[in-house]
Amino acid sequence: MERSIRFVIPVLIIFAMLLAACAPVAAPTEVPATEAPAATEAPTAVATQAEAPVFTEPTEPITLTYWAVVPTQSQFELIYKRWQELHPNIKIEFQHFQDTSEYSQKLRTALAAGEGPDLFMVFKNEVEQFGSFAENIEPYAKLNWGENWQDSFIPVAIPSSTMKDGTVIGVPIGVESQEYVLYNKALTDSLGITTMPTTYEELKAMAQTIKDKGNGLIPIALGAKDKWHITGFYIYLANQFAPGKVYEAEAGTAKWDDPALLDAMKAWKQMFDDKIFQDGAVGLATYPDARDQYYYSRKSVMFMTGSWHVGSYALPPSGEKIGTTIENDETGAFLFPQVGPYPATATAQVSWIFSINNSIKDQVAKDAAYEFFNFFVKGEGAQLNADTLQASPVLKGIQITTLDKLPFQSDRDSVNMLIEALGNAQGNMRFSYTELEDAVGTAMQEVATGVKTPEQAMQDIQAASDQIAR
Incomplete structure (x- = not known):
């Protein structure tokens, strides 16, 4: 691992994303002249790299x-x-x-x-x-x-x-990297929401405003059917309760019922209790379900996703947003707000x-x-x-x-936000073991639907973790 x-x-990401110019190529080092070998000495063989073959176009x-x-x-x-x-x-x-x-x-x-x-x-x-x-x-x-x-x-x-x-x-x-939220600025402006949340309490208040004034609008569309997505979100949350502890549990050197890891699972449950996401989220995939049925259809104000959507979905002519109901709406993105006692930091x-x-x-x-x-x-x-x-x-x-x-300044601002978030990223955004991803994803789905308590879920994850050959 x-x-x-x-x-x-x-x-590395600052280097790659700050639009830096190409790094200069070092000039060949000049080799000082040396005396020719004496006639009785055999010339020293010089190793040379084989010349790469030239590609021939098929006829x-x-x-x-x-x-x-x-x-x-x-x-x-x-x-x-x-x-x-x-x-x-x-x-x-x-x-x-x-x-x-x-x-x-x-x-x-x-x-x-x-x-x-x-x-x-x-x-x-x-x-x-x-x-x-x-x-x-x-x-x-x-x-x-x-x-x-x-x-x-x-x-x-x-x-x-x-x-x-x-x-x-x-x-x-x-x-x-994860975890980011796309938002429809045209809708937030119409609801009188002028700033994006940086804490969970602010997010909850924003969600309540949407529910009160939005005529049926969903605050955030989430595809919780995808275990790869929600487990990445769990890692993001867990690092806010005890930075790095989730990786210790993945490695088998910490227990999954650790209080901080349990608190992260409880925070996940609280979001469903607070109805931050749409009903039936566990039955919908991130793509195309939650994205197309809610966000692109103007039925949700926000959409949970990763860095791969920030900026790219609004970029003509290939952006996914093109041709949808929200094509002409101003949009943006923000890092999912801080939930735990430690700062919200992207994983990548x-x-x-x-x-x-x-x-x-x-x-x-x-x-x-x-x-x-x-x-x-x-x-x-x-x-x-x-x-x-x-x-x-x-x-x-x-x-x-x-x-x-990018058509709007808010989109360009979102890319700048992403650059900053990536520059501060800490830790892997996905588990190295697919068995663990499956176990944590299943546990999160069962907690979200009320089938298991967070405590029971962590016990199930530990049992699965114990079976992994590390």
Whole structure:
């Protein structure tokens, strides 16, 4: 389990997100001239790196398949447009998934049957699960990018995509964080709400105003069916009651019935008692359910999500907001307010990794897959992807060029808020063990629906934690 990310992320994300110019490349060091060896001495062999092969465009059209949750369909189309200009004979059939659980399940089944996509994304906490199906990209990277290829990315990037046995299964595309709230400023203005909450009491008061004056508007739409989302929110909350304690419990060095961890679960329950979220939240996924049925339909004032939505959803022409009921509404975002005794601090980590299926038999197709991989993680595609504002880039030197395209100042202010929050981020936003994510997610759902008390929930989590092979 990686703990170093907790300390390196603040500096790294500031570096990646502050729109810094490309880092200068060191000039080659001049080697002083030396005397030629004596005639009786054999010349010393000089090791040279093998020259990278030049990619040859296929003479006949070929098609690769690509599955992912990120990028979105519209974001991919922007990236793919440029790819097709460069490589018209290499088509890519992209299948976008909105439900992350469905994605992981279908990908696992397809890969195991030998029918998986040529290109796919892997979540950081599923590297060991899917790593055996992915190409080890390190030989390619060394040959094409140089022996020190890892230095092109922020330090946490490649370790996050490396299996325990040292296999590098791909390259991460971005760093993401939780927990944020999107809000419809047009609606808050109409209700006389002029400032966003920074404490839970302020949030509760804001929610009451919405319920009193909003003619049926829901304060916050939440998709609590998604365990990945609500467990990330629990980690965010737990760090406000005892910073770092949740990671100790994850590692097995602290108990889940620790008073601070129990208080975080009680805080979660209180939000449902206070009706901060819509009824039936546990039955709805974050995407598309809560987002589309409530926030984009103008039935909720706010929507719980992560950094991947801040700014990106309002960015034309690919933003998800475009074409919805709230397309012309001014919107913004804020960090979910402080709930516990310690400050609200974003959690963050590398979220997903771009991988190549290692079962591709046709060499032309494999070469094409690696060419798209290069384009997406280190070439023009990396810039295009960064400009969607979907995530903080891991490739050093990327400059975001699209901030001025955001339609409202509140959107631009939200991105600046995100930069600051990411710069102060502490700790991983997701568990490293999928078994733990499942146990905590189930416990949270049972607490939210009243099936279990917070105390019973923590006992269930502890029982599941005891079964994890660490």
